[in-house]
Amino acid sequence: MLELASVFANEWMKLMRRKRMWVAAVLGAFVVGLFALSTYHDHQEQLRYNSPSAWQQQVATLKQDIAQQKAQKMTDQTKAQIQADNQQIKSLQGQIAAYQNGNENWRQNVRDEITQTKQDEKMAAAEHDSTTMSMDQGSLLRLNYQLAHDVPPLVPGEQSAYQEFTSFISVATQIFLPLLAVILVADMVSGETTSGTIKLLLIRPVSRFKILFGKWLASMAATAALTVAVCVALLLVGCGILGTGGAKLPELVGTRYTFVQQPQQSGQVVNTGPAQLDPVAHYAHTLILPEWQFVVYGILLTTLAMLVVATIAFLCSALFKSAMASTAVALGVVIIGGISVSFVHSKVVVALFPTHLNLFSNWTGALAEQLKMSVTLTTGLVVLAAWGIVCLIASLLYFTRKDVLNA
Amino acid sequence: MSVLTLEHVSKTIGRRLIVDDVNMAVEPGEVYGFLGPNGAGKTTTIRMIVGLIRPTKGSIRVMGHDISRDRRAALSHVGAIVENPETYSYLTARQNLVHYARLAGIPHAKRRIEEVVDLVGLTGRVDDKVKRYSLGMRQRLGVAQALLANPKLLVLDEPTNGLDPAGIREFREMIRNLAQGGMSVLVSSHLLSEIQMMCDRVAILKGGRIIAQRSVSSLVDGTASAAMIRVSNENAAVRVLKDRQWDAEVSAAHVIRVRTDGSAIPKLIRDLVRAEIDIYAVEPARESLEEAFLELTDDKLASSSSTPAGGVANA
Ligand SMILES: Nc1ncnc2c1ncn2[C@@H]1O[C@H](COP(=O)(O)OP(=O)(O)OP(=O)(O)O)[C@@H](O)[C@H]1O
Ligand SMILES: [Mg+2]
Numbered sequence: 001m002l003e004l005a006s007v008f009a010n011e012w013m014k015l016m017r018r019k020r021m022w023v024a025a026v027l028g029a030f031v032v033g034l035f036a037l038s039t040y041h042d043h044q045e046q047l048r049y050n051s052p053s054a055w056q057q058q059v060a061t062l063k064q065d066i067a068q069q070k071a072q073k074m075t076d077q078t079k080a081q082i083q084a085d086n087q088q089i090k091s092l093q094g095q096i097a098a099y100q101n102g103n104e105n106w107r108q109n110v111r112d113e114i115t116q117t118k119q120d121e122k123m124a125a126a127e128h129d130s131t132t133m134s135m136d137q138g139s140l141l142r143l144n145y146q147l148a149h150d151v152p153p154l155v156p157g158e159q160s161a162y163q164e165f166t167s168f169i170s171v172a173t174q175i176f177l178p179l180l181a182v183i184l185v186a187d188m189v190s191g192e193t194t195s196g197t198i199k200l201l202l203i204r205p206v207s208r209f210k211i212l213f214g215k216w217l218a219s220m221a222a223t224a225a226l227t228v229a230v231c232v233a234l235l236l237v238g239c240g241i242l243g244t245g246g247a248k249l250p251e252l253v254g255t256r257y258t259f260v261q262q263p264q265q266s267g268q269v270v271n272t273g274p275a276q277l278d279p280v281a282h283y284a285h286t287l288i289l290p291e292w293q294f295v296v297y298g299i300l301l302t303t304l305a306m307l308v309v310a311t312i313a314f315l316c317s318a319l320f321k322s323a324m325a326s327t328a329v330a331l332g333v334v335i336i337g338g339i340s341v342s343f344v345h346s347k348v349v350v351a352l353f354p355t356h357l358n359l360f361s362n363w364t365g366a367l368a369e370q371l372k373m374s375v376t377l378t379t380g381l382v383v384l385a386a387w388g389i390v391c392l393i394a395s396l397l398y399f400t401r402k403d404v405l406n407a
Numbered sequence: 408m409s410v411l412t413l414e415h416v417s418k419t420i421g422r423r424l425i426v427d428d429v430n431m432a433v434e435p436g437e438v439y440g441f442l443g444p445n446g447a448g449k450t451t452t453i454r455m456i457v458g459l460i461r462p463t464k465g466s467i468r469v470m471g472h473d474i475s476r477d478r479r480a481a482l483s484h485v486g487a488i489v490e491n492p493e494t495y496s497y498l499t500a501r502q503n504l505v506h507y508a509r510l511a512g513i514p515h516a517k518r519r520i521e522e523v524v525d526l527v528g529l530t531g532r533v534d535d536k537v538k539r540y541s542l543g544m545r546q547r548l549g550v551a552q553a554l555l556a557n558p559k560l561l562v563l564d565e566p567t568n569g570l571d572p573a574g575i576r577e578f579r580e581m582i583r584n585l586a587q588g589g590m591s592v593l594v595s596s597h598l599l600s601e602i603q604m605m606c607d608r609v610a611i612l613k614g615g616r617i618i619a620q621r622s623v624s625s626l627v628d629g630t631a632s633a634a635m636i637r638v639s640n641e642n643a644a645v646r647v648l649k650d651r652q653w654d655a656e657v658s659a660a661h662v663i664r665v666r667t668d669g670s671a672i673p674k675l676i677r678d679l680v681r682a683e684i685d686i687y688a689v690e691p692a693r694e695s696l697e698e699a700f701l702e703l704t705d706d707k708l709a710s711s712s713s714t715p716a717g718g719v720a721n722a
Binding site: 002003006007009010013014017018019195196197199200201202203204205206207403404405 | 458459489490498507
């Protein structure tokens with residue numbers, strides 16, 4: 001145990017002083033900067049078209065338009081135009097009034113929406129449209145949660161930093177974060193083989209198993225630290241730009257999905273293409289979390305996924321003698337493999353690790369809907385864990401046996 | 408008990424037999440030389456001794472502990488340099504030593520690090536990054552890490568590579584001092600003169616086999632067959648001696664070399680004195696180990712190993 005701690009301390013010391021650490025940190029900062037820029041730009045856009053002052057401006061333009069129309073000869077066309085303009089002004093003024101009333105009558109709005117949704121659901125039930133029914137049930141769960149926990153919806157024009165974060169994460173977990181993990185870890189062993197330092201490392205009275213396991217632990221610690229740091233920075237930047245609104249809004253997780261054939265409507269030409277599958281949600285195991293909690297758990301899940309990516313990179317570093325080769329192969333497997341998985345249309349993708357890197361989508365069911373398969377968070381965790389364990393064991397087996405000849 | 412024993416050690420890589428049935432033992436306090444031309448299998452044998460590669464056959468024991476079965480106990484008595492002593496260039500020398508001290512489980516690491524740094528003469532530069540070190544300084548750091556755990560057996564693969572002449576002499580003195588302190592040292596080299604000056608015993612390796620193993624003094628004594636005499640007039644001396652049937656020649660200014668065995672030296676001196684040649688010094692001319700080495704190995708090998716400075720170091 002003490003030996004393992006020594007190995008860990010050593011590996012951590014080396015890791016923190018290598019250039020790669022700084023490359024990864026700078027790239028991480030770059031990713032955060034990218035997110036900040038796009039979020040800021042988006043937000044400005046929202047403010048321009050979707051805020052009370054923007055609406056006021058739109059009202060003014062519409063009024064001008066009416067005045068212009070009135071100045072012209074009255075035809076049916078201009079009349080219709082004026083009427084349309086007036087209606088738009090009314091709705092805009094309604095929006096402005098609602099905004100200025102603050103959230104006083106949001107409850108009423110939510111209640112109205114609930115009634116509406118219930119009607120929808122009944123109609124869908126009459127038509128045996130289980131997809132729409134289940135979607136309505138989901139909406140009802142959300143709306144009722146808002147009433148029960150006193151959570152007003154976002155006001156128009158307001159954006160949730162949490163939602164922006166989760167949508168950015170779906171890209172970040174496919175490319176950016178795995179890239180960081182690979183850069184950090186892919187030469188943990190091969191770097192020492194290339195430089196020859198492995199010889200003086202392996203002639204100590206510490207077993208190779210402990211040396212490699214300590215290296216793996218240090219890799220995991222560094223990957224976890226970097227992933228959490230980048231995620232937290234993303235979230236803070238998001239909150240800094242968009243504010244913390246929407247933190248308590250509900251997010252449904254753990255929903256199970258089944259898939260049904262779209263009912264053939266009578267009288268239509270029989271579809272000869274592949275059967276269209278529609279998702280049906282089942283809420284028996286569903287959990288309703290406030291957004292902030294969802295995001296915190298999600299960051300932990302993302303970290304787990306990145307640990308698996310790092311373990312795969314670690315295996316490459318143990319298998320290849322040259323740091324260049326191991327990094328190239330790890331990048332190939334993780335990045336190119338990750339991208340190509342989205343082109344594979346076969347049930348096999350469920351067993352591939354890149355499918356489950358965005359565990360947020362496993363958890364919300366977005367992945368199940370996308371793959372049209374009943375994939376849950378547990379599926380993702382099991383697949384990732386299997387990849388991680390197999391890679392770790394493979395690297396340990398190989399490394400503890402091999403002759404160190406060419407170093 | 409021997410500090411290091413190799414019994415019937417062989418190593419096959421692919422289909423090639425690289426080390427062939429090597430048997431040897433290194434005693435406490437002994438400096439043991441490993442001599443052989445390029446590709447003889449010195450580094451391969453050393454890699455097996457320090458557990459970097461597994462022997463295909465045979466057993467290696469350090470202080471009685473088998474290196475494969477009882478690796479930990481065996482390696483806790485070993486300090487080594489294998490080929491070039493690559494250390495972490497992005498760390499300082501001190502950080503490097505702290506790193507190795509942690510793995511060796513050295514109790515008072517701080518003090519011990521100061522000691523070895525002083526010993527190898529790196530004091531004052533120890534907090535520099537290793538990438539700013541010269542080759543010789545890196546060698547010294549390599550020796551420092553090998554000595555760190557105060558090993559019973561020091562294994563050095565071509566340790567004087569990159570040292571300047573003063574550094575080589577210091578190094579030799581250090582090795583002799585360590586051996587006097589009871590440490591056993593296994594040194595490999597293709598610098599024959601070096602082995603001769605440093606070692607008590609030597610094994611000559613050729614094509615993966617030990618073809619001779621004996622003490623350096625016996626190697627030298629067995630073939631000592633000349634006397635070097637410093638005289639006032641070397642030409643006159645040679646003439647006088649040749650007249651009296653000695654096999655003499657001018658060796659350098661005021662120095663002549665006479666082929667003879669030790670027992671005839673008094674008669675030789677008498678002959679010179681009678682001829683009124685002034686004698687300033689007489690010493691036995693030891694034939695160098697190189698000559699012995701060449702005698703022991705065949706022509707092909709001899710020509711490949713007799714290049715000046717013993718060939719090039721392989722990286
Ligand atoms: N990785 C390897 N694979 C196959 N053969 C090897 C390998 N490494 C070394 N050899 C062979 O093993 C033999 C012995 O090599 P070794 O490095 O032990 O020689 P050496 O005595 O240390 O030589 P030098 O004086 O040049 O350092 C050589 O013939 C070499 O070609
Ligand atoms: Mg060698």
